[in-house]
Amino acid sequence: MPRNALFADLYQLTMLRAYFELGMASPSAFSLFVRKLPSRRNFLIACGLADLLTGIESLRFDDDQLGYLRSLGDFPDSFLEWLRGFRFTGDIYALPEGTPFFANEPILEVVAPIAQAQLIEALVLNQIGLQTVLASKAARIVTAARGRPIVDFGARRAQGIDAATMGARAFYIGGVTATSNLAAGKAYGIPVSGTMAHSFIEACASEAEAFDSFVRIFPETTLLVDTYDTLAGVAKVVALSHSLGPKFKVRAIRLDSGDLDQLARGARQILDEAGLTNVQIIASGGLDEDQIDRLTTRNAPIDIFGVGTNMAVSSDAPALDIAYKLVEYAGVGRMKLSAGKATLPGRKQIFRNFHRQAAVYDVVGRHGENLSGLPLLSPVMLSGRRVGDGGGDLDLMRSYAKEAIEALPLEHRSLAPPVTPYEIRISLKLAEYQRSVVGRLLRTSIDRELK
Amino acid sequence: MPRNALFADLYQLTMLRAYFELGMASPSAFSLFVRKLPSRRNFLIACGLADLLTGIESLRFDDDQLGYLRSLGDFPDSFLEWLRGFRFTGDIYALPEGTPFFANEPILEVVAPIAQAQLIEALVLNQIGLQTVLASKAARIVTAARGRPIVDFGARRAQGIDAATMGARAFYIGGVTATSNLAAGKAYGIPVSGTMAHSFIEACASEAEAFDSFVRIFPETTLLVDTYDTLAGVAKVVALSHSLGPKFKVRAIRLDSGDLDQLARGARQILDEAGLTNVQIIASGGLDEDQIDRLTTRNAPIDIFGVGTNMAVSSDAPALDIAYKLVEYAGVGRMKLSAGKATLPGRKQIFRNFHRQAAVYDVVGRHGENLSGLPLLSPVMLSGRRVGDGGGDLDLMRSYAKEAIEALPLEHRSLAPPVTPYEIRISLKLAEYQRSVVGRLLRTSIDRELK
Numbered sequence: 032m033p034r035n036a037l038f039a040d041l042y043q044l045t046m047l048r049a050y051f052e053l054g055m056a057s058p059s060a061f062s063l064f065v066r067k068l069p070s071r072r073n074f075l076i077a078c079g080l081a082d083l084l085t086g087i088e089s090l091r092f093d094d095d096q097l098g099y100l101r102s103l104g105d106f107p108d109s110f111l112e113w114l115r116g117f118r119f120t121g122d123i124y125a126l127p128e129g130t131p132f133f134a135n136e137p138i139l140e141v142v143a144p145i146a147q148a149q150l151i152e153a154l155v156l157n158q159i160g161l162q163t164v165l166a167s168k169a170a171r172i173v174t175a176a177r178g179r180p181i182v183d184f185g186a187r188r189a190q191g192i193d194a195a196t197m198g199a200r201a202f203y204i205g206g207v208t209a210t211s212n213l214a215a216g217k218a219y220g221i222p223v224s225g226t227m228a229h230s231f232i233e234a235c236a237s238e239a240e241a242f243d244s245f246v247r248i249f250p251e252t253t254l255l256v257d258t259y260d261t262l263a264g265v266a267k268v269v270a271l272s273h274s275l276g277p278k279f280k281v282r283a284i285r286l287d288s289g290d291l292d293q294l295a296r297g298a299r300q301i302l303d304e305a306g307l308t309n310v311q312i313i314a315s316g317g318l319d320e321d322q323i324d325r326l327t328t329r330n331a332p333i334d335i336f337g338v339g340t341n342m343a344v345s346s347d348a349p350a351l352d353i354a355y356k357l358v359e360y361a362g363v364g365r366m367k368l369s370a371g372k373a374t375l376p377g378r379k380q381i382f383r384n385f386h387r388q389a390a391v392y393d394v395v396g397r398h399g400e401n402l403s404g405l406p407l408l409s410p411v412m413l414s415g416r417r418v419g420d421g422g423g424d425l426d427l428m429r430s431y432a433k434e435a436i437e438a439l440p441l442e443h444r445s446l447a448p449p450v451t452p453y454e455i456r457i458s459l460k461l462a463e464y465q466r467s468v469v470g471r472l473l474r475t476s477i478d479r480e481l482k
Numbered sequence: 483m484p485r486n487a488l489f490a491d492l493y494q495l496t497m498l499r500a501y502f503e504l505g506m507a508s509p510s511a512f513s514l515f516v517r518k519l520p521s522r523r524n525f526l527i528a529c530g531l532a533d534l535l536t537g538i539e540s541l542r543f544d545d546d547q548l549g550y551l552r553s554l555g556d557f558p559d560s561f562l563e564w565l566r567g568f569r570f571t572g573d574i575y576a577l578p579e580g581t582p583f584f585a586n587e588p589i590l591e592v593v594a595p596i597a598q599a600q601l602i603e604a605l606v607l608n609q610i611g612l613q614t615v616l617a618s619k620a621a622r623i624v625t626a627a628r629g630r631p632i633v634d635f636g637a638r639r640a641q642g643i644d645a646a647t648m649g650a651r652a653f654y655i656g657g658v659t660a661t662s663n664l665a666a667g668k669a670y671g672i673p674v675s676g677t678m679a680h681s682f683i684e685a686c687a688s689e690a691e692a693f694d695s696f697v698r699i700f701p702e703t704t705l706l707v708d709t710y711d712t713l714a715g716v717a718k719v720v721a722l723s724h725s726l727g728p729k730f731k732v733r734a735i736r737l738d739s740g741d742l743d744q745l746a747r748g749a750r751q752i753l754d755e756a757g758l759t760n761v762q763i764i765a766s767g768g769l770d771e772d773q774i775d776r777l778t779t780r781n782a783p784i785d786i787f788g789v790g791t792n793m794a795v796s797s798d799a800p801a802l803d804i805a806y807k808l809v810e811y812a813g814v815g816r817m818k819l820s821a822g823k824a825t826l827p828g829r830k831q832i833f834r835n836f837h838r839q840a841a842v843y844d845v846v847g848r849h850g851e852n853l854s855g856l857p858l859l860s861p862v863m864l865s866g867r868r869v870g871d872g873g874g875d876l877d878l879m880r881s882y883a884k885e886a887i888e889a890l891p892l893e894h895r896s897l898a899p900p901v902t903p904y905e906i907r908i909s910l911k912l913a914e915y916q917r918s919v920v921g922r923l924l925r926t927s928i929d930r931e932l933k
Contacts, residue, residue: 287820
């Protein structure tokens with residue numbers, strides 16, 4: 032699968048040819064933001080930056096790709112030769128990965144010659160969109176678990192291999208503890224977890240034999256007990272503990288179907304009565320934050336949750352209304368006036384204001400303004416080179432995300448929608464600037480031409 | 483991104499070690515199926531097979547991957563050396579890509595030594611799941627368009643790069659006409675489409691200048707008219723046609739916001755009054771099958787629809803309840819009895835029965851049964867090698883899908899849920915076999931052990 036310069040929409044390349052032939056090479060600024068939060072998201076978690084920067088750094092057109100573009104008939108050789116030398120040499124300012132943010136706040140701004148900023152459009156939207164969608168869903172699931180670990184079981188149900196693998200990264204930053212996905216474990220150093228599926232049990236002559244065989248190989252394993260009859264399965268774990276005596280070191284059992292609350296209570300009782308109080312209970316099977324919230328609210332004796340499908344695709348909000356828009360060209364603010372899609376012109380900064388360590392409101396101001404509050408956007412790439420280590424330490428991002436979420440007002444970090452939306456103010460200078468740009472557009476771009 | 487042997491859940495590898503050490507090398511059969519159709523899907527379209535087979539053929543463990551597995555501490559060298567020689571040598575039977583299917587019908591069956599069939603589990607689920615989800619959504623959107631072409635604009639909102647690129651393939655098989663995604667165009671030979679975005683318009687001194695400049699480079703382009711004021715934008719297209727005279731060859735305008743029905747009527751009137759009856763109208767902006775259905779029902783003068791987000795992630799049903807389950811091992815039928823998750827044991831075949839060219843019911847029977855109707859599963863890989871050309875011709879798949887959908891009863895191929903579900907019968911032999919397997923499990927695996 033090509034993951035480079037050709038991951039772009041055709042219109043990006045036709046516009047590039049136009050910029051090239053019209054000599055439009057002035058600096059531009061593009062802003063990435065979400066127009067509206069999904070109805071079940073009180074905030075989003077910025078994620079995916081490090082992978083995006085890797086993609087931008089390595090963005091090159093090779094002969095094969097140029098040959099494909101030539102075959103389309105829309106691109107003359109002069110333009111294709113120019114593309115051959117293409118490198119991204121611009122600056123990128125971004126929210127650190129793990130930052131909670133809200134609608135209409137810039138997640139990232141690209142400052143570069145317009146063709147460069149335009150060429151990375153689909154990549155920026157896709158890569159930041161993907162991990163932001165998934166980290167934001169994970170944060171809700173982690174909230175619902177009230178401190179119990181969440182393990183990502185979603186690779187098989189994710190929308191593709193990179194969604195599964197980058198997803199595991201996003202989930203980890205969002206607070207998930209481990210993943211079942213080995214590709215993600217290897218690529219990102221995320222802890223991996225997993226023991227057995229129903230197929231192993233079924234392939235053995237009996238469930239008891241399956242448990243016995245598996246435990247000889249993996250003494251500290253988790254045994255899946257719901258293949259035939261869950262509580263009978265738990266009884267077999269107890270029987271195994273009797274037959275193995277002190278060699279019994281099984282750490283956990285897993286429930287994957289049925290009424291998890293009731294079965295966990297039944298299983299806990301059987302285990303406790305047999306003295307197996309250290310054997311933990313892992314629950315999985317179609318879980319989402321609402322079900323986990325109900326289970327933890329009722330204090331179901333579940334120690335760890337395995338979450339697959341609903342987290343893997345962010346089932347209730349699988350995409351964001353995320354946009355990457357030109358906000359400045361040749362030093363002049365730019366914006367759309369389309370119905371419902373008007374944008375904030377110019378480069379920006381977000382200032383998060385706190386009261387006693389709790390975030391109380393954000394101000395979106397112009398780039399270069401010096402307002403009260405913590406500025407959230409910082410340079411992550413300058414002249415095409417990453418700043419610092421590129422933010423590669425997932426554990427730092429994960430603890431930063433946790434702290435930053437905990438700093439949000441309680442009603443915004445709970446699962447239910449807040450009574451009062453988190454307040455986003457526009458600075459006086461930005462509001463003034465927007466008015467001046469609208470005024471100019473109405474005067475020059477519309478009125479003049481209609482006369 | 484690793485897209486090979488390590489795209490697997492850790493439990494697949496721990497089970498593989500157990501199979502290896504326990505000498506469990508008998509033939510097995512696994513069946514891939516969907517337990518339940520999403521509420522807004524009357525059928526699903528099988529898709530993703532060719533890419534899956536490519537992944538299975540090339541599945542190898544290299545030193546780097548084996549080193550990672552060694553680092554986990556769970557895998558001894560003897561097992562890792564065995565993995566180094568791993569090749570898939572089994573057989574695969576599958577529905578041809580583009581086949582409509584229903585709940586509990588096998589999409590694909592893998593017949594192979596159990597370790598081999600188990601190792602491809604996550605890959606099979608992920609790859610067939612992804613393209614099946616997306617082709618099935620595309621089929622609804624194509625239905626709603628009532629013959630008007632659909633162009634895929636979804637790359638930027640898809641869940642990752644392979645979702646976008648394989649998605650474009652699935653959309654094409656599902657009936658979509660073209661994609662904006664160059665990577666997909668190159669990888670699969672899908673027609674590509676696209677001209678300009680708002681950023682180009684905004685970067686120019688005025689909308690009129692933007693149109694003029696762009697048309698000089700791309701005379702037969704589509705002009706995006708909604709950046710500032712849609713109908714004023716259309717008027718500028720008319721003005722351009724006057725100034726260019728016979729050199730005016732613009733093919734279409736695009737509307738991307740606002741009330742598309744009303745704006746399309748307004749735009750059509752302006753164009754027609756100027757004699758530009760050949761200039762088509764393309765509409766885009768958050769469309770799904772319901773909106774397109776409303777627009778085509780009202781005969782809005784829209785010639786082509788561009789569809790992004792809602793198709794890109796199959797927003798109303800972003801994942802399937804898809805399962806890959808052991809159904810036979812060492813010649814013996816296997817199944818789960820878990821609550822709500824019981825499976826059909828043994829290898830199977832689907833027979834689709836027609837009345838006057840219309841599909842009326844399917845029978846799921848045992849593999850080897852010879853029942854009335856068209857058998858749908860056929861061998862696509864034997865002894866690890868693809869059968870035939872691997873089904874690489876997308877246009878054939880696309881026309882096959884169209885015909886196969888058209889053969890479904892009208893109420894199943896409309897957007898609304900059918901009054902009567904499509905009938906899936908279980909053959910007498912399969913029902914009998916299932917009873918015998920359940921009986922054996924209840925006798926041996928449960929009763930015996932509990933005594």
